Amino acid sequence: MSKKVERLPTAAELKILKVLWEAGPSTVREIHEIHKKEKTVRYTTVLRLLQNMHDKNFVRRDDSERSHIFSANLTEEETQTKLLRDLAERVxxxxxxxxxLRALSTSRASKAELAEIRELLAESTHESG
Amino acid sequence: MSKKVERLPTAAELKILKVLWEAGPSTVREIHEIHKKEKTVRYTTVLRLLQNMHDKNFVRRDDSERSHIFSANLTEEETQTKLLRDLAERVxxxxxxxxxLRALSTSRASKAELAEIRELLAESTHESG
DNA sequence: AGTATCGTACGATGACTGTCGTACGTCAAG
DNA sequence: CTTGACGTACGACAGTCATCGTACGATACT
Incomplete structure (x- = not known):
């Protein structure tokens, strides 16, 4: 019973993961420094979130040094996909x-953005047989 | 201070809302009957969820009869949009x-589906100035 | 009228989140 | 060696969610 359900990162966890995706493997102090610019939380809060995410296997930790080095165990793409699937499922x-379709119908995307999407869509249509 | 933050329906609440969107205004008993097919919960749990959603203004209630009639206060489209924006924001x-782009790149959508999307995209491109 | 059924209100509970503060170990500098 | 800065572990707590069970009023059946 180690992993019952597929867990998804929470809002606060995602903010930490974002830092890890951008900065790569980092110490808690480093993560905290960057994270602080977005939202003010205590050092130990960041640490707690990392510990929790470690329990959930969202991050890896290298504890060979006194200051542990944390790194993401999920890629950003992977996580985005999982969360999208979850939303698709729920709603x-x-x-x-x-x-x-819903996203497109309500997006205030620019022409350039829509063009880009259309382009990828054209490829996708040809590729996937 | 009636509404502090824009709240979003939770997973359990969404399941109830789905019933309301499909069935229209209904009594708790009716909602429970339909909901039961998807997930087994006690009558009072459904009632509780409806009470909570009423507090959050997600549903309206007509209590002129003994059995109150609940109806959705949000449309499905509206809700989908809100949840999409929330996800876009967070992730x-x-x-x-x-x-x-992420959704498309990972979707196992059929050719027909992709065509449909492309079509809507073409319209959208022309419409939105 | 008396009782069983149906309905709503609401307290209780356990899980999870997000946030801190405190405890306690380590390491370097005086 | 002592001490102060830094690091991790972890308990505590308040808020939200999802779920029940119980209380209690209203209705209907006999």
């Missing part, structure tokens, strides 16, 4: 298509 | 475009 009856 | 730095 779009599992349909990614519906999710995309 | 895609606010970029709906990035969200869509």
């Amino acid at each position: 779009f009856s599992g349909s990614t298509k519906q999710l995309v | 895609f730095s606010g970029s709906t475009k990035q969200l869509v």
